[in-house]
Amino acid sequence: SRQPEVASKIQTAMIIAAALIEGVALFAVVVALIAK
Incomplete structure (x- = not known):
């Protein structure tokens, strides 16, 4: 039964997860640049 x-809900959760991963990656890049 579809x-x-x-x-x-699954699609929304996947989009949210992708956004979180992208945000964490961007944050990591910013931290790496500041840390230099």
Whole structure:
């Protein structure tokens, strides 16, 4: 049984996870630049 609302929640969670990973990566780059 395919449930659109569940798929939507999963997609939203994936987008949030991707945004968090991107934010952490960007933060790491900024810290590395400042640390030099």
